[in-house]
Amino acid sequence: MKTVIEPFRIKMVEPIRMTTVVEREQILKKANYNLFLVPAKDVLIDLLTDSGTAAMSAAQWAGMMEGDESYAGSKSFERFEKVVKELTGYPYIIPVHQGRAAEKILFHVAIRHLGSRQPMVPNNTHFDTTRANVEYLGAKAIDFPVLEASQPALRKPFKGNMDLEKLENFLNQHAKKDVPLIMMTITNNSRGGQPVSMQNLKGVQKLAQKYKIPFFLDAARFAENAYFIQQREPKYNTKTVKEIAQEIFRLSDGCTMSAKKDGLVNMGGFLAFHSKKWAMSARSLLILTEGFPTYGGLAGRDLEAIAQGLEEVVDEDYLKYRIRTIEYIAIRLIQMGVPIVQPPGGHAIYIDAASFLKHIPRSQFPGQSLVCELYVRGGVRGVEIGSVMFGANTDMELVRLAFPRRVYTQSHVDYLLEVIEEITKNKSRLHGYKITYEEPIMRHFTAHFKPI
Ligand SMILES: Cc1ncc(COP(=O)(O)O)c(C=O)c1O
Incomplete structure (x- = not known):
């Protein structure tokens, strides 16, 4: 059959008020x-x-009822941590109330860690809140989208990509201590939700390794991006979306995530790291602004819904x-x-x-x-x-x-x-x-x- 149908049936409805x-x-x-x-x-x-407008599944609502609201070490955190670790491969997972909270903590840690006077963060394109969080700390948010991103009528498969040549010129011109991290936003929201190719992500990783700069993902729409890679990048058409997503995460040193998009929940997010040092700093700040590290700014039931959502979204x-x-x-x-x-x-x-x-x-x-x-x-x-x-x-x-x-x-x-x-x-x-x-x-x- 050629017709693509909604792969769900409706169990609970919300009426729409008809108007003239x-x-x-x-x-x-x-x-x-x-x-x-x-x-x-x-x-x-x-x-x-x-953002935050998804319909949750019956399994997510059931998870809400299972939510463990213990202050420390809840069962719901264990489930959430296990799912995120399996997907991303990062060892340190920190729940937060939404994407911008992850950004605030990440940039605080990264920029303070370097002690630079002129910090600059390159990105394929910063989302508004990401830019605001970078600039709030006195750093500069710099975008390097590919040229075709500014040609609306041009049909190209990966218009969300980073311009690797511009990124390398930039890294050549600036001291390592002035670039706390390189970020990639997948998909590139401010450029029309355009995807980034695996080849481009690998190119950024290579430059990050060459210049010894941490590489982070803004992973709000990671599953949609992975699906586009499967459909449009020939080497990936035999891999599952989950395998592609896992490969993407494993290229990087950590991520910020607004679970209000591909987490399929109405509120929530996380921050994740490979570096224990950065994770420890982030946790201290988390306790100050979000909550104890096993709940962040969330209820136990929210952690259950995110864990389930991350499994359903792929x-x-x-x-x-x-x-x-x-x-x-x-x-x-x-x-x-x-x-x-x-x-x-x-x-x-x-x-x-x-x-x-x-x-x-x-x-x-x-x-x-x-x-x-x-x-x-x-x-x-x-x-x-x-x-x-x-x-x-x-x-x-x-x-x-x-x-x-x-x-x-x-x-x-x-x-x-x-x-x-x-x-x-x-x-x-x-x-x-x-x-x-x-x-x-x-x-x-x-x-x-x-x-x-
Ligand atoms: C790419 C991207 N990053 C970060 C955010 C911020 O997430 P939140 O709204 O959960 O704070 C958004 C929200 O729209 C986004 O699209």
């Missing part, structure tokens, strides 16, 4: 045309983020369904003539709003116009990733539709496509927006808009 176009016009106006200010109960299909039927959903939407959008970032990544579709709405100048936020129309026409919530979010620091006006894991069905997806098709037919009627209120930082969360 007229109701949504009023709701949006009341929210000052900012989708972050629209109550979730008024959204039909919520594609704001894939299931190939699940990954096939997930990646196929995104690919299916991409194919249909291309057929409709909707410009998107190609090829689609693992967790989201990015619509190029500037090309889609050529009649709306960038100063009038074409991405904002499209997210508002998606909401009014279909109750779909996406997010503007363009001039509203980044001000003058971007050359792209994108709208991201991120897909929660195991939450929506094929008919939800077909409905979304119908909404976009209708918008496409009438797109000349869409208009720009102006900002009437904004905060000095992170304005996109709270800004107010008015239609022009």
Whole structure:
């Protein structure tokens, strides 16, 4: 059979409140045309983020009931540690409440450890919170994405890769003591969720060894990345996704993990190391800010759910369904003539709003116009990733539709496509927006808009 189906059936449902176009016009106006200010109960299909929005399995919920809430040495920690060790091969596993907590502790340890005056961290592309945690400590976050990453229409298999030549030039120019670690974000979220190839990961590892610098992964979407390697890198098409993931982790010296993505949970994460020295420093800081080392910032039940989620996420039927959903939407959008970032990544579709709405100048936020129309026409919530979010620091006006894991069905997806098709037919009627209120930082969360 060619049709890829959801490899699960539904045992517990959460109703969606149906609304009309007229109701949504009023709701949006009341929210000052900012989708972050629209109550979730008024959204039909919520594609704001894939983070912390997954549906847990029956086995995960059963694990929640089994959670051991002992302060020290709980049974749930033992299970969590065993699963993470088996997957990653790192000997020191430290639970934290989410990805950014792992980042805060890692950079604190790495940067303090070196005592450099001008620390710099290279990455294929830092995710926002990773960059913020590096910069908060007075260090510089530097990105070395490959050139093709900035060409949205170009179809290449691994647009998330690190530019190895630029990385090597950088390592040549700077003293070892100024580079606490090299990081690789898999998949590359800020570049459209594009995957990184095994060849590229091995290239980074080789440079890290040559210059004697620790190599860390930001592993939030490691399973999606491993699946892309299996599908797109010929040497790996006979390996299982789990074997590929294990090989990736074993190239590096440690990782940060937001389990809110490929951990298939709503909250949680971990930090892991090969180095005992770094792990011990990290644990001291952990006790100060997160909790005792066998629970981090989490409840015992959360550790059970993560352990189970990490086992389920490498299931190939699940990954096939997930990646196929995104690919299916991409194919249909291309057929409709909707410009998107190609090829689609693992967790989201990015619509190029500037090309889609050529009649709306960038100063009038074409991405904002499209997210508002998606909401009014279909109750779909996406997010503007363009001039509203980044001000003058971007050359792209994108709208991201991120897909929660195991939450929506094929008919939800077909409905979304119908909404976009209708918008496409009438797109000349869409208009720009102006900002009437904004905060000095992170304005996109709270800004107010008015239609022009
Ligand atoms: C690549 C990447 N790293 C780190 C994080 C931060 O994780 P958290 O939201 O759990 O703090 C995210 C969250 O979206 C992410 O996508």
